[in-house]
Amino acid sequence: MENWIIGQNQNDSLVVSSRIRLARNVKDIAFPNRLDDERSKSVIKDVEDAFYKFSNNRELFKTIYMWNEDKTSQEAFLEKHLVSHKLLTNSSKAAFIIDSKETISIMINEEDHLRVQCITAGLNLTEAFEMAIKVDDLLEENLDFAFNEKFGYITTCPTNIGTGMRASAMVHLPALAMNEEITGVFKALTQVGMTLRGLYGEGSQALGNFYQISNQVTLGLQEEEIINNLTAVINKIITQEKLSREHMLRKYKYELDDKIFRSLGLLKSAILINNKECLYNLSNVRMGVEMGIIKEMDIKILNSLLVATQPASLQKNLGVKLSERERDLKRAEIIKEILK
Amino acid sequence: MENWIIGQNQNDSLVVSSRIRLARNVKDIAFPNRLDDERSKSVIKDVEDAFYKFSNNRELFKTIYMWNEDKTSQEAFLEKHLVSHKLLTNSSKAAFIIDSKETISIMINEEDHLRVQCITAGLNLTEAFEMAIKVDDLLEENLDFAFNEKFGYITTCPTNIGTGMRASAMVHLPALAMNEEITGVFKALTQVGMTLRGLYGEGSQALGNFYQISNQVTLGLQEEEIINNLTAVINKIITQEKLSREHMLRKYKYELDDKIFRSLGLLKSAILINNKECLYNLSNVRMGVEMGIIKEMDIKILNSLLVATQPASLQKNLGVKLSERERDLKRAEIIKEILK
Numbered sequence: 001m002e003n004w005i006i007g008q009n010q011n012d013s014l015v016v017s018s019r020i021r022l023a024r025n026v027k028d029i030a031f032p033n034r035l036d037d038e039r040s041k042s043v044i045k046d047v048e049d050a051f052y053k054f055s056n057n058r059e060l061f062k063t064i065y066m067w068n069e070d071k072t073s074q075e076a077f078l079e080k081h082l083v084s085h086k087l088l089t090n091s092s093k094a095a096f097i098i099d100s101k102e103t104i105s106i107m108i109n110e111e112d113h114l115r116v117q118c119i120t121a122g123l124n125l126t127e128a129f130e131m132a133i134k135v136d137d138l139l140e141e142n143l144d145f146a147f148n149e150k151f152g153y154i155t156t157c158p159t160n161i162g163t164g165m166r167a168s169a170m171v172h173l174p175a176l177a178m179n180e181e182i183t184g185v186f187k188a189l190t191q192v193g194m195t196l197r198g199l200y201g202e203g204s205q206a207l208g209n210f211y212q213i214s215n216q217v218t219l220g221l222q223e224e225e226i227i228n229n230l231t232a233v234i235n236k237i238i239t240q241e242k243l244s245r246e247h248m249l250r251k252y253k254y255e256l257d258d259k260i261f262r263s264l265g266l267l268k269s270a271i272l273i274n275n276k277e278c279l280y281n282l283s284n285v286r287m288g289v290e291m292g293i294i295k296e297m298d299i300k301i302l303n304s305l306l307v308a309t310q311p312a313s314l315q316k317n318l319g320v321k322l323s324e325r326e327r328d329l330k331r332a333e334i335i336k337e338i339l340k
Numbered sequence: 341m342e343n344w345i346i347g348q349n350q351n352d353s354l355v356v357s358s359r360i361r362l363a364r365n366v367k368d369i370a371f372p373n374r375l376d377d378e379r380s381k382s383v384i385k386d387v388e389d390a391f392y393k394f395s396n397n398r399e400l401f402k403t404i405y406m407w408n409e410d411k412t413s414q415e416a417f418l419e420k421h422l423v424s425h426k427l428l429t430n431s432s433k434a435a436f437i438i439d440s441k442e443t444i445s446i447m448i449n450e451e452d453h454l455r456v457q458c459i460t461a462g463l464n465l466t467e468a469f470e471m472a473i474k475v476d477d478l479l480e481e482n483l484d485f486a487f488n489e490k491f492g493y494i495t496t497c498p499t500n501i502g503t504g505m506r507a508s509a510m511v512h513l514p515a516l517a518m519n520e521e522i523t524g525v526f527k528a529l530t531q532v533g534m535t536l537r538g539l540y541g542e543g544s545q546a547l548g549n550f551y552q553i554s555n556q557v558t559l560g561l562q563e564e565e566i567i568n569n570l571t572a573v574i575n576k577i578i579t580q581e582k583l584s585r586e587h588m589l590r591k592y593k594y595e596l597d598d599k600i601f602r603s604l605g606l607l608k609s610a611i612l613i614n615n616k617e618c619l620y621n622l623s624n625v626r627m628g629v630e631m632g633i634i635k636e637m638d639i640k641i642l643n644s645l646l647v648a649t650q651p652a653s654l655q656k657n658l659g660v661k662l663s664e665r666e667r668d669l670k671r672a673e674i675i676k677e678i679l680k
Binding site: 257332 | 602609
């Protein structure tokens with residue numbers, strides 16, 4: 001499986017990454033919110049024992065105990081989409097097991113005892129699902145999961161009961177956002193049991209025009225069905241986005257070029273740049289690369305920038321505590337360095 | 341004398357150009373506003389006869405008859421500061437004599453019969469004045485000027501009576517404009533009989549932060565006095581501008597660099613750019629060059645851009661009639677070409 005940031009995106013670069021997450025709980029142990037730190041840590045121990053029994057895993061994976069990590073490191077994991085917000089909230093009693101390529105992450109003591117996550121580049125939900133199931137099978141060999149014949153996997157939150165699966169893709173939709181067609185997409189998705197969420201920041205216009213599209217329903221459907229439905233819907237949205245881009249190109253070619261090249265010029269020359277402005281301009285440049293308007297730029301560079309310019313990643317790479325202004329300065333420096 | 345656009349600015353680049361203008365009228369002929377086209381053209385003939393009697397002048401100068409020029413060409417002369425607005429208004433009966441270096445311009449049938457103008461690079465009012473007087477002397481050898489022992493030269497508008505001289509300099513004052521100290525400068529100048537005017541466009545903030553500082557009083561003072569006073573005042577304003585820049589540099593170094601380099605980046609990458617935005621960014625870049633923040637850029641390039649990006653000059657260089665949008669497109673192209 002390819003790392004979503006630096007891996008080869010074998011299909012459409014409009015889909016930045018695909019992610020599968022399986023929620024599991026160990027039988028006869030209270031849900032994480034009912035466990036104190038000590039008992040939580042014993043769950044971690046149990047999961048590690050089960051997982052590392054396969055000696056190969058000892059070489060390929062490592063456990064990161066959240067309580068050993070400072071706040072900046074924790075947030076940097078989040079920015080790379082390796083862990084969830086909830087794992088940070090539970091940091092005194094949570095951990096995650098991660099592979100060296102950073103595509104598989106087994107969160108322990110998140111909302112559920114286990115959250116097996118696989119994330120890969122491009123639109124590859126099936127591949128990510130197969131990998132997640134493989135990890136899930138390994139774990140299940142040595143752990144008893146809470147499972148009910150009628151309902152399926154038992155989870156802390158009822159919305160996850162059933163498959164326990166959430167499938168999602170991170171999609172870049174600048175044209176639909178500009179033309180305000182995104183509201184229509186949002187409504188249509190809700191009607192078919194799916195959701196659309198801004199990936200960076202809240203509000204109607206998602207920062208950087210990155211949207212996460214995911215299934216909402218986990219009960220009463222097979223995993224394959226969910227994945228096929230979601231993939232079909234995402235392909236439809238991509239087609240819509242591309243039509244919208246072609247329309248802009250036909251009607252407003254110069255305005256579009258202007259927007260894209262100004263953003264590139266700004267990223268290459270600013271001395272101070274905040275996260276919001278950075279994401280806005282990265283989105284324009286990305287659209288330029290995706291549309292072939294900017295040539296000779298690898299989309300991987302833009303993925304790297306997407307993560308490297310986030311507050312915690314910025315701080316972590318520099319190893320010092322920075323004020324907001326210092327971050328804006330360093331962010332501009334790093335962008336110039338990477339774009340050179 | 342150096343051409344203000346492409347000539348060597350031997351002193352401070354904050355003063356873009358210095359200009360002297362002498363108002364003269366031919367004795368016993370009604371002022372231009374009272375003359376029909378035919379009688380106006382006979383004034384032109386008289387002036388040409390007087391001026392071209394010196395055979396050398398035939399080689400160095402030529403006459404441009406405004407009625408032979410299309411509107412775009414007329415406006416392009418204005419943008420290069422070779423003629424005044426008034427000469428355009430009178431275009432059916434006005435002309436001007438110009439040297440090949442475009443530093444001396446003798447306008448005929450402007451508000452007065454004659455407006456002798458000398459314009460040069462940098463702060464060089466004395467040099468411009470000496471040249472203007474030389475031209476004036478040549479003309480006076482063969483023309484009788486309306487002159488009164490008590491009042492001096494007689495002019496159409498009473499504000500020009502006396503020396504008939506207006507001395508002015510075009511000064512770049514971005515820091516004083518940003519800090520809003522410019523209002524104070526304006527008030528102080530008014531009190532000593534001088535004026536400050538935005539050069540491009542009206543309103544409190546002059547487009548491009550270029551200001552024209554000139555004498556208001558023409559009666560009761562010797563020409564040398566006026567020039568010395570004005571030069572002293574301009575030097576004072578320049579000192580104030582420089583102090584203001586140093587203050588910014590000390591307090592807001594990164595913000596200042598950011599502003600300057602973003603403007604440079606924008607000019608180098610925009611696909612569409614209107615005149616107002618162009619002047620705003622040229623001003624920032626110019627400040628960057630003047631302060632040594634942008635290195636390896638000749639200020640002459642910025643003077644050229646200042647003129648070449650103006651609507652009529654743009655159109656004239658291309659030789660076709662352009663819509664506003666086409667102008668914005670061509671302007672961006674020309675800027676990129678010149679900055680390369």
